[in-house]
Amino acid sequence: MPDMIKEEAASGSSNFIWDFVKEDIGPGGQYEGMTVHTRFPPEPNGYLHIGHCKALCIDFGTAEHFGGLCNLRMDDTNPAKEDTEYVEAIQQDIHWLGFDWGDRYFYGSDYFEQDYEFAKELIKKGLAYVCELSAEEFREFRGDIGIPARSPYRDRPIEESLELFEKMKNGEVEEGKMTLRAKIDLASGNFNMRDPVIYRIRYINHHRQGTKWCIFPMYDFAHPIQDALEGITHSLCSLEYEEHRPLYDWVVENVTIPYHKPRQIEFARLNIDHTVMSKRKLRKLVEEDYVSGWDDPRMPTLCGLRRRGYTAQSIRDFVDTIGVGKTNGVVELAMLEHCLRDDLNRSAERTMAVLRPIKLTITNYPEGKSENFELENNPTDPESGTHTISFSRNLWIEAEDFLEEPIPKYKRLYPGNEVRLKGAYLVTCTGCVKDADGNVTEVLCEYDPGSRGGDPADGRKVKGATIHWVDQATAIDAEVRLYENLFLDEQPDGPDKDFLQCMNPESLIVLQGCKVEPEMGRIAKLFDEEEDRTSKNAPTFQFMRNGYFCLDNRDSSADHPVFNRSVSLKDSFKPKK
RNA sequence: AGCGCUGUCGCCAAAUGGUAAGGCAACGGACUCUGACUCCGUCAUUUUCAAGGUUCGAAUCCUUGCAGCGCUGCCA
Numbered sequence: 001m002p003d004m005i006k007e008e009a010a011s012g013s014s015n016f017i018w019d020f021v022k023e024d025i026g027p028g029g030q031y032e033g034m035t036v037h038t039r040f041p042p043e044p045n046g047y048l049h050i051g052h053c054k055a056l057c058i059d060f061g062t063a064e065h066f067g068g069l070c071n072l073r074m075d076d077t078n079p080a081k082e083d084t085e086y087v088e089a090i091q092q093d094i095h096w097l098g099f100d101w102g103d104r105y106f107y108g109s110d111y112f113e114q115d116y117e118f119a120k121e122l123i124k125k126g127l128a129y130v131c132e133l134s135a136e137e138f139r140e141f142r143g144d145i146g147i148p149a150r151s152p153y154r155d156r157p158i159e160e161s162l163e164l165f166e167k168m169k170n171g172e173v174e175e176g177k178m179t180l181r182a183k184i185d186l187a188s189g190n191f192n193m194r195d196p197v198i199y200r201i202r203y204i205n206h207h208r209q210g211t212k213w214c215i216f217p218m219y220d221f222a223h224p225i226q227d228a229l230e231g232i233t234h235s236l237c238s239l240e241y242e243e244h245r246p247l248y249d250w251v252v253e254n255v256t257i258p259y260h261k262p263r264q265i266e267f268a269r270l271n272i273d274h275t276v277m278s279k280r281k282l283r284k285l286v287e288e289d290y291v292s293g294w295d296d297p298r299m300p301t302l303c304g305l306r307r308r309g310y311t312a313q314s315i316r317d318f319v320d321t322i323g324v325g326k327t328n329g330v331v332e333l334a335m336l337e338h339c340l341r342d343d344l345n346r347s348a349e350r351t352m353a354v355l356r357p358i359k360l361t362i363t364n365y366p367e368g369k370s371e372n373f374e375l376e377n378n379p380t381d382p383e384s385g386t387h388t389i390s391f392s393r394n395l396w397i398e399a400e401d402f403l404e405e406p407i408p409k410y411k412r413l414y415p416g417n418e419v420r421l422k423g424a425y426l427v428t429c430t431g432c433v434k435d436a437d438g439n440v441t442e443v444l445c446e447y448d449p450g451s452r453g454g455d456p457a458d459g460r461k462v463k464g465a466t467i468h469w470v471d472q473a474t475a476i477d478a479e480v481r482l483y484e485n486l487f488l489d490e491q492p493d494g495p496d497k498d499f500l501q502c503m504n505p506e507s508l509i510v511l512q513g514c515k516v517e518p519e520m521g522r523i524a525k526l527f528d529e530e531e532d533r534t535s536k537n538a539p540t541f542q543f544m545r546n547g548y549f550c551l552d553n554r555d556s557s558a559d560h561p562v563f564n565r566s567v568s569l570k571d572s573f574k575p576k577k
Numbered sequence: 578a579g580c581g582c583u584g585u586c587g588c589c590a591a592a593u594g595g596u597a598a599g600g601c602a603a604c605g606g607a608c609u610c611u612g613a614c615u616c617c618g619u620c621a622u623u624u625u626c627a628a629g630g631u632u633c634g635a636a637u638c639c640u641u642g643c644a645g646c647g648c649u650g651c652c653a
Contacts, residue, residue: 144579
């Protein structure tokens, strides 16, 4: 299976990044003949979501495509934001997607010593200086469009900066009192070049370095150095770093790096409609209990998607399908859903489950009699075999499969209409039983004993639909959770929009007392006994005519199976009302 | 307003000066023991944001506009 995934990813169509890379390693290119080396640098301050998948597939995928390598690097230069808590989850999610970094696992903080030496090198070259502007002053002196920035400390003698930087490092300077700034161009139209801060003081415990350091490099300084030290050729990142590229190049140019200079290339990050992608907003949903957690099946997080039933293959197919470009667009969720259906249609075992049960009584079928039928596990895969289902006089069928007064084009049960009970018999509806309030409580029908297996003895064409059912005698109860979009608004992430106001109050519908084949009970029990249920996909099925469902990796138990609807089946039946 | 990026079907996206791929969605139809799947067909020719220009030929090159996104953290 991993090999299949590999080939799939490596065979994707080209894109502008691959064109650049091809040029770079080709004849006359800046990395002629070299091994392509990329990196995936998540900041360990939250869970990976589908937006990260795009970056993941681009970083690892590009390396794979060119027979190169991709490093995993935890970008943890800001001690105030990162936490070890997320590190393991990030690794787990990447592995689940099918990517592997081998022994190339790093932390940005592992380079603090080198960062420090490179900073001193810049000072010595007259390319960096210690600035004593406070944060407020810094902002005031920042200038504006057309107005250059200022710093009274810009021309401080090299020796003095060296001394002060040493003091900063030794903890002799209060937090916020001094910064180290790169000396570039205070008048640049690109604000990142207006003598950016490259070191700040922070008296906070770092999740890996402890209290060893009290000065920390900024992203713009640390990242190019990390890339350079790891021998990265192509540093692929999202569009918002485009204007940071001149600074990236400046650092790489002015610091004595042991290898080649890496090249930064930017691509558009992923947006999907009806969802939010920012960590801040996702965190809010979790912390304010709008969802049950980071792995709520409605969340776009990888753990949420996995719990929902999304396969790694479907997500990688999706990323492959949407392509790589520089246009900031919003991809329709329908595209992702298509990829899931496509994958699950091939692999998911078919089973019958009745979500909103109503009794069906076959009045001319002997009481107490029972027989077995074989149901194909997957019609798209003849090798997948069959499984046995029991049948009797009393069945459960879907409530919506009966209508006392049929609507136009309705092919299911209504008085006088003949339908097929999947894999069993043809039955003709003879009426129904209602309670005192007029609600239908039981549907009545008569079966054609000559149609055993589902085909009529006389070979007549059955015009009615084939409906699914479960035997009352053997069915077991299950909880089924149906999910809709978390947000009604197409773009809850849009400007001037309060995403919390766009939430769909009916994004989760819980159904109890759903009737499933007894086989599901055995599978739920086996799943119950598994040790690590969250790092891989739970058993997944197609509930015929209903959609794809998987066991919930948190709440399902042998006594109380819980299924999540991963995605519905497409439905072209549109009754005119 | 300064800097940067981007405008090709409802959505994503090819086309690298040679006459607008593909996928998703949608809509028809065929098939079907899942109203699924599959298959067939339709879906940018006063056409590539607009207007000019260069060229035998322009989505591609030039000019001028217009629109969208991003940027003035001691975040990444």
